[in-house]
Amino acid sequence: xxxxxxxxxxPDSLLRRLDPRWKLAGLLLLTVTTAxxxxxNSAAIALAVALTLAALGRLPPRWFFAxxxxxxxxxxxxxxxxxxxxxxxxxxxxxxxxTVPYGLGVALLLAMKSLxxxxxxxxxxxxAPLDATLKAAHSLWIxxxxxxxxxxxxxxxxxxxxxxxRLRVALRVRGYRHRASxxxxxxxxxxAGTLLVRGVERAERVSQAMRCRGFDGRFxxxxxxxxRVLDVAAFLVLAATAAGxxxxxxxxx
Amino acid sequence: xxxxxxVTADSAIRVRELSYAYTGGxxxxxGLTFDIAAGESVALVGPNAAGKTTLxxxxxxxxxxxxxxxxxxxxxxxxxxxxxxLPTRVxxxxxxxxxxxxxxxxxxxxxxxxxxxxLPAKDVRLRVKEGLARVGLxxxxxxxxxxxxxxxxxxxxxxxxxxxxxxxxxxxxxxxHLDPRGRREFIQLINGFNVTRIIASHDLELVLxxxxxxxxxxxxxxVADGPTRTLLSDRALMEEHGLEVPHSLxxxxxxxxxx
Numbered sequence: 482x483x484x485x486x487x488x489x490x491x492p493d494s495l496l497r498r499l500d501p502r503w504k505l506a507g508l509l510l511l512t513v514t515t516a517x518x519x520x521x522n523s524a525a526i527a528l529a530v531a532l533t534l535a536a537l538g539r540l541p542p543r544w545f546f547a548x549x550x551x552x553x554x555x556x557x558x559x560x561x562x563x564x565x566x567x568x569x570x571x572x573x574x575x576x577x578x579x580t581v582p583y584g585l586g587v588a589l590l591l592a593m594k595s596l597x598x599x600x601x602x603x604x605x606x607x608x609a610p611l612d613a614t615l616k617a618a619h620s621l622w623i624x625x626x627x628x629x630x631x632x633x634x635x636x637x638x639x640x641x642x643x644x645x646x647r648l649r650v651a652l653r654v655r656g657y658r659h660r661a662s663x664x665x666x667x668x669x670x671x672x673a674g675t676l677l678v679r680g681v682e683r684a685e686r687v688s689q690a691m692r693c694r695g696f697d698g699r700f701x702x703x704x705x706x707x708x709r710v711l712d713v714a715a716f717l718v719l720a721a722t723a724a725g726x727x728x729x730x731x732x733x734x
Numbered sequence: 735x736x737x738x739x740x741v742t743a744d745s746a747i748r749v750r751e752l753s754y755a756y757t758g759g760x761x762x763x764x765g766l767t768f769d770i771a772a773g774e775s776v777a778l779v780g781p782n783a784a785g786k787t788t789l790x791x792x793x794x795x796x797x798x799x800x801x802x803x804x805x806x807x808x809x810x811x812x813x814x815x816x817x818x819x820l821p822t823r824v825x826x827x828x829x830x831x832x833x834x835x836x837x838x839x840x841x842x843x844x845x846x847x848x849x850x851x852x853l854p855a856k857d858v859r860l861r862v863k864e865g866l867a868r869v870g871l872x873x874x875x876x877x878x879x880x881x882x883x884x885x886x887x888x889x890x891x892x893x894x895x896x897x898x899x900x901x902x903x904x905x906x907x908x909x910x911h912l913d914p915r916g917r918r919e920f921i922q923l924i925n926g927f928n929v930t931r932i933i934a935s936h937d938l939e940l941v942l943x944x945x946x947x948x949x950x951x952x953x954x955x956x957v958a959d960g961p962t963r964t965l966l967s968d969r970a971l972m973e974e975h976g977l978e979v980p981h982s983l984x985x986x987x988x989x990x991x992x993x
Contacts, residue, residue, distance in 0.1 A: 612838035636836045639880045686833040689796045694898060695821035695850035703845060703855050 489606055494539040496608040500712040501617035505605060507719030508534075512601045514723035515594055521586055522576055523730040524593035530722055531600035538608040545603060552599040556592055563588035611635055616704045625700030633687070637680075644679060648672050746772040746902055746930035747793065748805040753954075754788055754797060762788045764954035770930060772901075777941040777962055778934040780951035781976030786934040787829065789951070790904045793932075795820040807902055822851060825895030829907040831887035840866070840882075840890050841875035847898040865897035869923060885916030892923070903931040909940050938966055938980040950975055 491497060496504060515527040535545060567584030574586025581589070605614060612632070619628045652668065659665050747770040754763040762785045770776050778786050791797040792804060795811035802810065807823035809816040828834045837843035844865050848858040866872050869889040874882075879890060888908065895903065905924065909917045921943050924931065935941055941948065941962060948965045950958035952975040958965050965971060967983045 610838065612842055615838075632838065633836055635838070636880070640832050683833060686828065686830070687836060689791060689794075690826070690828050690834040691836075691846075692796055693794050693821055693824075693826045694847035694894065695818075696846075697850065699850075701849035702842075703849070703858060 489611060490541050490544055491607060491610055492539045492541065494537060494608065496534070496538040496604065499608075499715050500706050500708055501609045501613045502620050502706050503708065503712040503716040504608065505614060505617045506621055507716040508601055508605050511719050511723045511726075512598055514726050515597045515601065518594055518726065518730045519590070520730050521574060521589040521593065523726055524590050524597065526729065527726055528593045528597040528600070530726075531597040531604070534604045535600050538604050540603060540607050544607070548603055549596065549599060552596060553592075556595055560588045560592045563591065613704065616702045617706065619700050619702070620706065626698055628700045629698075637683070637687075640683070641676060641680060645672075645676060648675065745769040745805070746774070746807055747932070749793075750803050752789075752792060752799060752803045754785075754792055754799070756788075762954050763792065766951075766954075766956050768949060768956060768959060770932065772930055773928065774930055774947060775945045776932050777945035777948040778932055778951060779936070779938065779941060779948055779966075779977060783953075784951040784975075785954040786951055787906055788954075790826055790906055790932070790934065793902075793904060794824050794826045821847065821898055821900075823900055824902045824904065825898055825900035826904045827888070827891050827895055827906065827908060829910055831884070831891045831911075834891040834894065835879045835887055837879065839875065840871070840877045840879060843879060843890060844893045844897050847894055851898070861897040861899070862893075865893035868896055868927075869893045870919075883916070884911040885913065885920065888912065888916070888920065889923075896927075901929050903927065903929050905931060905933045905935075907935055907937075908933060909935060909937040938977065939982060942966060942980055942982065950977075952976070 511527075511530070515524070515531070518524045518527060564582065564584040567587055569583040572583045573580035574583055574589075576586070576589075609617070615628045615631050618631070619625060649672075652672070657668060659669070747768075749766050749768050752763055752766040753761055755761045762783075764785075766789065778789065780786060788797065792799050792811070793806050795806075795817040799812050801812040804811055806820065809820055809823060811817050811820055835843050837846060841862055844862045845858050848861045853861070862875070863872070866874060869892050871886065871889050871893060874886070874890075879887065882890065888911070903924075908920060908924065912920060917937075917940065921940055924933070924944055933941060933944055945962050948958075948960065948962040949956055950965060950971065957975060958968075958971055963983070966980055969979050971977075972979050
């Protein structure tokens with residue numbers, strides 16, 4: 482659990498120095514475009530672009546690959562099973578260097594698109610402090626309530642993870658070792674239930690504390706952003722890349 | 735009752751026949767009546783589930799109260815218009831600071847309340863600076879709240895409340911999760927505030943050192959109201975309501991202190 486909930490890195494880089502609003506707008510545009518791609522070779526280009534951005538953002542390799550690996554692990558059952566489950570004779574997918582069966586083509590498309598989106602999300606998260614990113618999101622007309630939700634989710638992931646850690650210690654000191662048995666699954670269920678109940682109770686107390694400080698659902702911030710030529714140029718490069726990807730994806734020789 | 739009426743004129747908190755029950759549950763508060771004068775420091779003691787936190791939530795306008803049963807700083811929490819002004823007059827420091835601190839930086843967290851008041855940026859910055867200075871955390875503006883110690887989190891929560899400019903402070907178990915040094919520093923801190931305050935705590939030594947008057951609550955009823963030292967040294971009263979005479983008020987404790 483420590484991997485998932487460790488604090489976000491924010492190394493100094495070209496991307497880190499950009500105005501978060503322009504950067505977020507450009508990266509979101511690229512993310513949506515990537516999600517819309519339909520051909521494996523354009524998805525491969527999108528993944529290469531995303532990895533280049535991760536390198537430009539100087540994301541710590543260990544932090545970055547741990548998360549990318551987790552995403553790949555999550556995807557693997559789908560990607561591995563698709564070539565065996567999807568058969569369409571005579572509909573081979575062209576990859577530029579040759580053709581592959583339809584199922585394998587779909588699996589490659591799914592894997593590369595998903596990994597590219599994950600990489601872009603990691604770039605968004607790790608190239609500006611989270612509060613700056615959320616404030617930028619609000620200035621891009623994301624509703625204040627959603628921004629608060631993001632902020633609270635981030636904060637309480639840490640609180641819930643430390644509660645989970647305490648529960649695990651409490652289980653261990655009473656001799657519990659997880660095994661694939663009815664008792665093991667029941668215990669995991671009880672722990673999950675306890676966390677959920679505590680989460681609900683905590684949400685109630687947080688809501689009370691917020692109301693005591695005059696919260697009315699609106700997001701307010703003192704952060705001010707400043708647009709420079711470099712920010713606009715970076716946005717235009719990202720937008721042009723997104724447009725290029727879409728054109729390539731729809732181009733039929 | 736004569737003494738009670740005498741302090742009503744300049745009461746910061748006025749409670750009359752206040753009862754409260756959560757939906758489908760028994761009464762948590764049962765006919766509470768008391769007054770607290772402006773500038774008074776009052777302890778709220780009692781066993782678990784006595785209704786201390788519920789009383790705070792009623793005073794802070796978080797839980798609904800019948801009209802006329804509660805007046806805090808001249809405002810009636812049952813009136814929606816007056817309730818909106820309540821956060822500028824009453825501040826609650828919750829038992830668990832993790833429930834109260836949720837922003838990504840200490841600055842943002844302390845600024846949360848003043849921003850909700852719609853103050854100009856300059857005033858918000860000033861209030862944050864002053865709030866942090868009052869709790870001894872100047873320079874911690876950019877720190878990340880979940881990297882703070884328990885004592886620091888408690889101070890940030892307090893700074894967030896002070897930044898609202900409140901004149902009534904409700905502290906729920908303020909010494910919980912604090913080490914002896916953090917507790918000692920926190921006592922010095924709250925003794926330095928010139929505001930009306932109620933401190934709900936099981937830490938009776940802290941209560942002795944911070945409050946001149948105590949209210950004993952048990953099963954939602956107010957069972958005693960008087961000088962802290964007198965009430966807390968009443969062994970029969972303490973034991974009847976699940977409490978203990980603080981060590982420093984026992985003959986052994988006194989003797990120990992003199993040595």
